[in-house]
Amino acid sequence: MHKTDATHDPNRTSWVESANDPATDFPIQNLPLGVFCRKDEDEEEASVGIAIGDQVLDIALLAREGLLEDLEDEDEEIEGALDSPDLSALFCAGPEIRQMLRERICELLTAGNDEINGKKKLRKAALLPMSGVRMLLPAQIGDYTDFYASIHHATNVGSMFRPENPLLPNYKWVPIGYHGRASTIVVSGTPIRRPNGQIKAEDDTPPVYAPSQRLDYEMEVGFFVGLGNELGVACSVDAAEEDIAGLVLVNDWSARDIQKWEYQPLGPFLSKSFATTISPWVVTMEALRPFRCPAFTRPDGDPRPLAYLDSEHNEHSGGVDLTVEVYLASAAMREQGTAPVRLSRGSMREMYWTIAQMLAHHTSNGCEMMPGDLIATGTVSGPNRENRGCLLELTWDGPGQPVTARTPIELPTGEKRVFLADGDEIIMRGYCERDGYRRIGFGECRGVIVPAEKLS
Amino acid sequence: MHKTDATHDPNRTSWVESANDPATDFPIQNLPLGVFCRKDEDEEEASVGIAIGDQVLDIALLAREGLLEDLEDEDEEIEGALDSPDLSALFCAGPEIRQMLRERICELLTAGNDEINGKKKLRKAALLPMSGVRMLLPAQIGDYTDFYASIHHATNVGSMFRPENPLLPNYKWVPIGYHGRASTIVVSGTPIRRPNGQIKAEDDTPPVYAPSQRLDYEMEVGFFVGLGNELGVACSVDAAEEDIAGLVLVNDWSARDIQKWEYQPLGPFLSKSFATTISPWVVTMEALRPFRCPAFTRPDGDPRPLAYLDSEHNEHSGGVDLTVEVYLASAAMREQGTAPVRLSRGSMREMYWTIAQMLAHHTSNGCEMMPGDLIATGTVSGPNRENRGCLLELTWDGPGQPVTARTPIELPTGEKRVFLADGDEIIMRGYCERDGYRRIGFGECRGVIVPAEKLS
Numbered sequence: 001m002h003k004t005d006a007t008h009d010p011n012r013t014s015w016v017e018s019a020n021d022p023a024t025d026f027p028i029q030n031l032p033l034g035v036f037c038r039k040d041e042d043e044e045e046a047s048v049g050i051a052i053g054d055q056v057l058d059i060a061l062l063a064r065e066g067l068l069e070d071l072e073d074e075d076e077e078i079e080g081a082l083d084s085p086d087l088s089a090l091f092c093a094g095p096e097i098r099q100m101l102r103e104r105i106c107e108l109l110t111a112g113n114d115e116i117n118g119k120k121k122l123r124k125a126a127l128l129p130m131s132g133v134r135m136l137l138p139a140q141i142g143d144y145t146d147f148y149a150s151i152h153h154a155t156n157v158g159s160m161f162r163p164e165n166p167l168l169p170n171y172k173w174v175p176i177g178y179h180g181r182a183s184t185i186v187v188s189g190t191p192i193r194r195p196n197g198q199i200k201a202e203d204d205t206p207p208v209y210a211p212s213q214r215l216d217y218e219m220e221v222g223f224f225v226g227l228g229n230e231l232g233v234a235c236s237v238d239a240a241e242e243d244i245a246g247l248v249l250v251n252d253w254s255a256r257d258i259q260k261w262e263y264q265p266l267g268p269f270l271s272k273s274f275a276t277t278i279s280p281w282v283v284t285m286e287a288l289r290p291f292r293c294p295a296f297t298r299p300d301g302d303p304r305p306l307a308y309l310d311s312e313h314n315e316h317s318g319g320v321d322l323t324v325e326v327y328l329a330s331a332a333m334r335e336q337g338t339a340p341v342r343l344s345r346g347s348m349r350e351m352y353w354t355i356a357q358m359l360a361h362h363t364s365n366g367c368e369m370m371p372g373d374l375i376a377t378g379t380v381s382g383p384n385r386e387n388r389g390c391l392l393e394l395t396w397d398g399p400g401q402p403v404t405a406r407t408p409i410e411l412p413t414g415e416k417r418v419f420l421a422d423g424d425e426i427i428m429r430g431y432c433e434r435d436g437y438r439r440i441g442f443g444e445c446r447g448v449i450v451p452a453e454k455l456s
Numbered sequence: 457m458h459k460t461d462a463t464h465d466p467n468r469t470s471w472v473e474s475a476n477d478p479a480t481d482f483p484i485q486n487l488p489l490g491v492f493c494r495k496d497e498d499e500e501e502a503s504v505g506i507a508i509g510d511q512v513l514d515i516a517l518l519a520r521e522g523l524l525e526d527l528e529d530e531d532e533e534i535e536g537a538l539d540s541p542d543l544s545a546l547f548c549a550g551p552e553i554r555q556m557l558r559e560r561i562c563e564l565l566t567a568g569n570d571e572i573n574g575k576k577k578l579r580k581a582a583l584l585p586m587s588g589v590r591m592l593l594p595a596q597i598g599d600y601t602d603f604y605a606s607i608h609h610a611t612n613v614g615s616m617f618r619p620e621n622p623l624l625p626n627y628k629w630v631p632i633g634y635h636g637r638a639s640t641i642v643v644s645g646t647p648i649r650r651p652n653g654q655i656k657a658e659d660d661t662p663p664v665y666a667p668s669q670r671l672d673y674e675m676e677v678g679f680f681v682g683l684g685n686e687l688g689v690a691c692s693v694d695a696a697e698e699d700i701a702g703l704v705l706v707n708d709w710s711a712r713d714i715q716k717w718e719y720q721p722l723g724p725f726l727s728k729s730f731a732t733t734i735s736p737w738v739v740t741m742e743a744l745r746p747f748r749c750p751a752f753t754r755p756d757g758d759p760r761p762l763a764y765l766d767s768e769h770n771e772h773s774g775g776v777d778l779t780v781e782v783y784l785a786s787a788a789m790r791e792q793g794t795a796p797v798r799l800s801r802g803s804m805r806e807m808y809w810t811i812a813q814m815l816a817h818h819t820s821n822g823c824e825m826m827p828g829d830l831i832a833t834g835t836v837s838g839p840n841r842e843n844r845g846c847l848l849e850l851t852w853d854g855p856g857q858p859v860t861a862r863t864p865i866e867l868p869t870g871e872k873r874v875f876l877a878d879g880d881e882i883i884m885r886g887y888c889e890r891d892g893y894r895r896i897g898f899g900e901c902r903g904v905i906v907p908a909e910k911l912s
Binding site: 142143148158168170173174176177178179180181182183184186193195196197198200206207208209231232233234255258261262263264265266267268269270271273274275303306307308361362364365366367368369370373453455 | 598599604614624626629630632633634635636637638639640642649651652653654656662663664665687688689690711714717718719720721722723724725726727729730731759762763764817818820821822823824825826829909911
């Protein structure tokens with residue numbers, strides 16, 4: 001199902017020197033898609049770009065210069081898609097066209113190819129240093145859905161609030177998810193304002209409207225939907241797999257005190273909707289082919305997924321061997337020039353449900369998915385403490401321990417954190433590694449906490 | 457706060473004869489906004505229109521003909537808004553502009569005015585019988601949120617699932633809401649396919665993926681957001697009141713069996729996201745001025761809303777005296793020519809939270825609202841059985857009675873219903889009446905249940 005090809009050849013190098021640096025997230029084997037504008041330009045001038053080393057290649061410009069004519073011959077709509085400041089149309093075009101684009105860009109960027117590199121003026125116009133561009137959201141996101149697919153996360157959170165019954169009976173049958181807020185999805189680098197909200201102490205005092213004191217992040221992975229489905233027509237797991245365009249990192253910022261008071265009976269609402277940050281580069285499913293892996297191995301005794309969620313292909317290669325990491329830098333650390341400290345490292349291999357199962361489940365009632373819809377996995381947590389993808393889990397002492405007795409994280413400055421302080425920056429990273437292949441990365445998903453809006 | 461003016465004069469008549477019929481929902485005092493296309497035209501030719509009697513007035517055409525020049529002089533962007541097949545731009549323009557449009561259309565349609573009526577060719581082009589047009593969604597809805605604002609509904613539903621603790625402790629403090637699915641909001645008249653989904657019997661058998669057997673409607677009212685707010689900046693209740701553009705009827709179709717199995721811990725998801733129907737005509741807040749009323753009177757002992765949800769204006773006139781009714785017509789009834797039977801009648805006066813409180817709460821964490829966002833109230837239920845806005849409540853025998861022991865509704869054909877059958881049509885209606893003012897109505901919000909997608 002996920003055959004690799006010449007674009008994955010680890011020995012291929014690029015004439016863009018920085019792409020050959022072993023530490024880069026963006027070697028020629030990656031070629032993630034994004035939307036950018038030049039720093040001195042208006043957002044209305046935004047273009048589709050591809051990351052290569054520390055540079056951005058302007059794809060819209062290549063199309064205008066006639067370098068992508070073969071693709072345009074193949075699919076008439078691709079011209080409009082390449083010229084749009086939104087990747088939805090390219091997601092919608094399907095995996096074959098994206099693979100053709102990948103192959104062509106790979107060819108253009110390979111060491112020795114002179115179609116861009118040999119034309120000084122074109123090269124200068126089409127290849128821009130990342131430091132000279134501003135990344136925008138990759139697509140206008142119509143609907144955003146957040147799943148809850150890590151059984152480790154669900155069990156940890158369940159243990160805190162329902163120690164006698166941590167995992168609800170539906171968990172191993174239903175990929176649990178809920179609708180999120182699309183309008184407040186922001187791109188990496190956007191400052192995150194601490195939300196005000198209703199908070200209720202444990203005692204008998206009334207709730208107050210005040211800044212959240214338990215601000216948290218959640219390390220998640222998001223995927224963009226391609227063509228989508230027609231209203232009323234469900235999508236199989238295998239069809240869903242073919243309709244996922246690519247992945248981004250997602251920080252599902254969460255205000256735990258607001259969440260605790262508001263979430264019953266209809267689920268989290270304002271505790272999440274103040275902001276969700278995503279990384280700007282969409283790593284395509286074509287780039288991820290070498291890193292697909294079997295779905296999570298269900299422990300003995302766990303039920304087999306119902307037929308509409310089951311597929312042999314999915315079981316063998318529905319997983320993604322993606323490692324994700326969370327770092328924190330406090331304002332004091334940044335002032336002192338101290339490097340961000342790693343809080344956790346987890347793997348998408350640990351998710352109980354695959355992304356194809358999530359998408360198939362989402363359409364199983366006939367719900368219409370649209371190009372550019374974003375679906376996130378929920379917090380990526382693993383079996384060990386170091387794998388926990390949010391502070392709610394990370395500073396908790398584990399099953400049997402009270403939710404309130406938390407062990408702070410100590411920072412290199414001596415500062416301590418149970419939840420986030422103003423000025424803290426959360427930096428998420430993700431990468432795929434496998435013997436015989438070039439490591440590819442996701443870039444960063446960053447956000448600094450700024451103080452809450454003053455209450456009058 | 458809600459002064460009436462000459463456009464509300466009950467004695468005003470129109471040269472459009474059907475608008476003077478006492479039974480019409482659309483007298484000259486109403487003038488609701490919608491988006492329509494001619495039946496023989498493509499959706500891409502859609503225009504903004506206004507309902508008048510049994511006719512639709514093409515507003516985009518009036519603008520092109522120069523009849524709305526005074527408005528265009530007032531606000532440069534209004535020309536684009538009037539020429540758009542989406543009401544968002546008009547919502548965004550604010551209450552003053554909408555009031556000017558209302559006054560001008562009122563003038564043009566008043567008996568004796570010849571600016572349209574006197575020009576046969578213009579009249580024929582601009583005034584179309586409703587039977588000759590197709591109504592579309594009034595706006596491209598970015599985000600959709602559903603509240604839970606009827607305390608009667610929350611208490612009834614809570615009694616079924618938590619008899620010892622029907623109303624959760626947060627209810628009287630927090631306007632409870634959750635994110636809904638925007639992509640599956642459809643306009644009145646769209647057939648509703650019965651969803652398939654995971655259903656779990658009470659016994660020990662595993663869940664099955666099958667057509668829902670407990671398909672229900674929920675009678676709600678929705679409101680469209682105007683300009684919205686900036687990310688991170690909350691909106692006061694009074695500012696929220698000014699930023700609500702108008703109301704529609706909403707049917708929040710619900711599959712109760714899917715809902716029961718999936719909803720913990722993150723709330724309803726696929727049990728609701730298969731479809732939500734809205735009525736096509738947006739009754740503006742300007743038209744509703746005579747029908748504003750005090751907010752719900754909180755029983756003695758209930759807390760006063762926290763300051764960010766409190767306002768004297770809101771308390772005096774934050775309510776809307778809107779009556780809503782639900783009718784059912786089975787396939788057999790339609791075949792026999794039997795009129796739809798009324799299932800319930802309720803009032804928006806009974807909502808514990810006002811629409812301004814809902815919007816203010818939604819922005820209280822800094823969540824960005826966008827022009828065209830839709831917010832619904834949740835099921836409008838009142839204190840008596842006849843006021844219950846969904847079958848889940850209506851066929852339940854009340855507190856202390858088991859959820860499973862339900863009393864079916866008997867239809868004139870002898871058919872019985874506990875939940876909806878294929879072929880059933882649900883028709884929602886809404887209207888405002890007050891002594892000294894002309895009754896105005898919302899038109900209809902209709903949907904017929906069609907059989908579930910066949911499982912392979």
